[in-house]
Amino acid sequence: MEKVPTIPAGETGNIVFNFEPSDLGILLSKVVLTSPITGDYIYPLIGEGTRPTAKGPFVVQAGSSTPVNFVNPFEDEKTFNYVVDSDAFFLKSSSESIKPKKVVKIFVNMQPMRNLDAAAQKYGVTAKLVVSVDNPDPDDVKWVYYIRGEP
Structure with a gap:
């Protein structure tokens, strides 16, 4: 997993995720955003691997x-x-x-x-x-x- 650049306090930033499933079905993961002041923010990631389309x-x-x-x-x-x-x-x-x-x-x-x-x-x-x-x-x-x- 790539590291996300630091976003300074009070600023807005974007985090881009690419979902490239290696299996079919529901796939679960999480992203953790860490702040030295307020701690960790944990967000679930849910994706679905489907059969390829033509x-x-x-x-x-x-x-x-x-x-x-x-x-x-x-x-x-x-x-x-x-x-x-x-x-x-x-x-x-x-x-x-x-x-x-x-x-x-x-x-x-x-x-x-x-x-x-x-x-x-x-x-x-x-x-x-x-x-x-x-x-x-x-x-x-x-x-x-x-x-x-x-x-």
């Missing part, structure tokens, strides 16, 4: 790639699996071990125009990139990123 669309041109940023929200290193649900797109890797709180770029590549069917060449194509923890539990958290490929 993001995107991330646009990629035929024959090129686009990066999708993903962060391991957990407190320990985990292996994540990557799947894209359309043959019009491909990934360099289908899994990766990521250290806690580290951000990685997942590059989604789109096939060249000549490899796409006539409808995709004319209108483009959509897909989903799904990121999941390498664990057989079907209730595990999944991150969904919408991909839009353009000719």
